[in-house]
Amino acid sequence: MAHSNKHTVVIIGGGAAGIATAASMLKRRAGLDIAIIEPSDIHAYQPGWTMVGGGIFEPEVTRRPMKSVMPKGVTWLKTAAKTFQPDDNEVTLEDGTTVGYDVLIVAPGIRLAWEKIEGLEATLGKNGVTSNYRYDLAPYTWQLVQGLKRGRAIFTQPPMPIKCAGAPQKAMYLSCDHWLRSGVLGDIEVEFRNAGGVLFGVQDYVPALMEYVEKYDIGLKLGSNLVAVDGPNQSATFQTKDGEVTREFDMLHVVPPQVAPQFLADSPLASESGFTDVDQHTLRHNRYPNVFGLGDGGSMPNAKTAAAARKQAPVVAVNALRQLDGKGPTAGYDGYGSCPLTVERGKIVLAEFGYGGKLMPSFPTWLIDGTKPARLSWMLKADALPWIYWNGMLKGREWLAGPGNMIAQ
Template sequence: MGSSSKHSVVIIGGGAAGIATAASMLKRRPGLDIAIVEPSDTHAYQPGWTMVGGGVFDVATTIRPMASVMPKGVTWVKQACTGFRPEDKAVTLADGGTLAYDVLIVAPGIRLAWEKIAGLEVTLGQNGVTSNYRADLAPYTWELVQTTRGGRAIFSQPPMPIKCAGAPQKSMYLACDHWRRAGVLGDIEVEFRNAGAVLFGVADYVPALMEYVEKYGIHLHLGSSLVAVDGPARLATFKTGEGEETVSFDMLHVVPPQVAPQFLADSPLAAPSGFTDVDQHTLQHVRYPYVFGLGDAGSMPNAKTAAAVRKQAPVVAVNALRQLDGKGPTAGYDGYGSCPLTVERGKIVLAEFAYGGKLAPSFPTWLIDGTKPARLSWMLKADLLPWIYWNGMLKGREWLAGPGGLIAQ
């Protein structure tokens, strides 16, 4: 059996959400006793993997040792959380030990459920089957893009929720742009098969994206969900409104279905969706006031992106510190999310929106009109955002992301 200990704040997850929240809390209250529960040796800048798959970034630049991003002064509990006991203000660990807390912050991320697509796991990384949702596969995406000169290339998108809802089509646009420059796009039948009913969830950005769909000659199949892959035979089976359809492919970029981590879904903290049941503005748990949740594992109806976490972390930091002091929440999250849609190499449609699909631009439209493809948005994604992530967000510097006031209910 493992040992038991107690900390003022216990954070589950050393991803973007957990690290950024710890750093933001320590900026406000240096010396605060925080433990972060995280079994992984490495920390990844996941938004960079689309760029790896497009031949823009080297995958090595997206991964750093976990020790290098742990905020100074936190206790790193290097193992997995296996369960929650909110009535006892404690969590259980893989070694049988427990961690008690005054405040708990739940940020374990989302689970990629590769197993929900029959035959997929055994063929990933070979037979033309790839995914930018894994660091070890994103370079294979770029390899396939460079070697595919004809045939059919399929890009799939599962039902929501998924992290970075734009990523399935970002990889497709970058591939098409490469094929166009290489003079082979006309020999490749490109299909975008999306389980959803629309190309993108926020209508204002659809016209610009549709221009690229038409420019690249992409065949759109909405309401089409990947259910099985036969890698050696190069066949993919999709569930559609009419039943099932099996099509051949030369390249298949898969985005896996995504679910809450099982230890969270099975716990008293879960909403019916399996995600942490929090108030969508205060990010405080609806039943346990000393528990907060953010990031991809939260039940909020926002887009699950790193940009959302950048705005959520300061809100949780402020409200969790107030909870420690016996006070109610004062900061509010408005549902902000961002999806820099890489429509071609050098241009991005910078989708930024809040709850209800309301546009939420960070810059004046004379500088960047997010509904149109822009070179400046590409520079932001390729050069500025990775730097802000490593040197700003993970260090508790809240550039463009201070905690907002509580939104009127």
């Protein structure tokens, strides 16, 4: 089928994964014809929102104009993708036009499903209800933390998958640290209500985290899933194995349930989960060899973090270029993800792990032992990682992230 509008490579999504992949491909093959489909004017460094909610970063430093991060030479189609027709090698956009491709890279991220919690959307940003998962709400988190002197603060975590599985805890620890330093923690009852059955999915990091749960006297409630919020009455209802429990609160930090974007879930590219159905190592689609997927929108069983996208982008870049050359994939992704868990202001438990919960530290343990809280890890998150993100990852510089794991043909 002929297209008036065709590009060699079409990338869905101008987030961390999409931009990094485009930049990595252009580093390897200058002048490659790439189009990125992305409706937003703004690109956000989402890992920074935890720090905004903790009063450490100003919100403005986490956002830049999308045009400033678009790699030079890329065609930016400023609209959203609507449907995929992989049998015809084309994508239909919201404005009704179709775009053809030789290789398609799907990186639309994950959708925050606020609507799945009854009453939540009507009360976000007021009545003590907040979330660091939204740019406009993270400053409200810090406002609430500073204002709370007594009462009950509840922090929630929905069922997996969610992006940055550590973020619900990070918000809580930074809040508790502020209350401890301010001398009010003893008058605040803190609860962590996690829909899952464990504090953190990789056991090696749990002992260090439990020390902080005990230090801050946090009531840990596992198997407790937020299902409804009554903002005006400041009460939250949770589903537990023993039925529904309703708790009053003075502050409620909510992490919303998260699902695949609807246009992806409804498409031929989706797996049963709704995410892009790809091989977890090569990141190539399981049914369409000229389609690749990465980032939070992929079906891989890794932790959905910016650090994971940083490692996935070079793998997709190498394998997609080989696909264009009529060859099979050679690069493999090992499931690496990273959760820098901010346990107090100035210290972080640097969780780094791959598939199967295998520990994958980037640094020798004499420098940083990721299973213990460390000041150096804090400096990494607060100072180094944002800089590496804007000046490295989004520019195709693959520091600590080369496309290793070569696969035998």
